[in-house]
Amino acid sequence: TRSTRPQRMLKAVQKNATKGNPESVISAIDYFCKHSEWAMNVGDEKGSILDSVVTEVNPSTVLELGTYCGYSTVRIARLLSPGTKFITLEFNPANVTVARQIIAHAGLQDKVTVVEGSSGDLIPQMKERFGITTFDFIFLDHWKDRYLPDIKLFEECGLLRKGSVLLADNVICPGAPEYLEYVRNSPRYENRYYPAHLEYTKVEDGLEKSVFLG
């Protein structure tokens, strides 16, 4: 039967990227998305903003919601210090299979744990299953209607500390209006909006950075 877009993306990485070279994996995916098939990776423009925030935070514990094919996982993992605990959650098992192979092609499989399941189920298990107390950095890039319930879950589970940084993709397109309203009206967050564009297009999009104030 016909292959899927993630499977075709994986083939492009295995053909065009150098094993063990994260930069070449990132470039191969961006090339595939610009010249072959659009895909919902965070992309190069928003990816550079993601890089700058990760570098600034220099986190010891990282959580990504929405692995998809592992593009942002590779972008984040390549910047982390040794010993950093990095967990990424993906609910779609076919995406998990592709992501693990793309992450392995980049040589970053020892830097990150890809967990299959829904964020609503897994977030409350972070402490017991992975020995996490709090997350220093969280990248939200999963279902846009899950951003709000999941940030509330982080608060309820005591997974945020004073200074924890959350970075949310797609707050304009497809959009996460309820999430934006929540963080921007809450006294517990300091927010900054980074204007950009929907990956590989001229459509307006952006990232919202929110620092938990405790």
Ligand SMILES: Cn1cnc(CNC(=O)c2cc(-c3ccc(F)cc3)cc(O)c2O)c1
């Ligand atoms: C299956 N699945 C695994 N992860 C998810 C959650 N991510 C998204 O839904 C997502 C969607 C879009 C997008 C799609 C169509 C369109 F016309 C415009 C934008 C862009 C993104 O950057 C996203 O992160 C879904």
Ligand SMILES: [Mg+2]
């Ligand atoms: Mg996204």
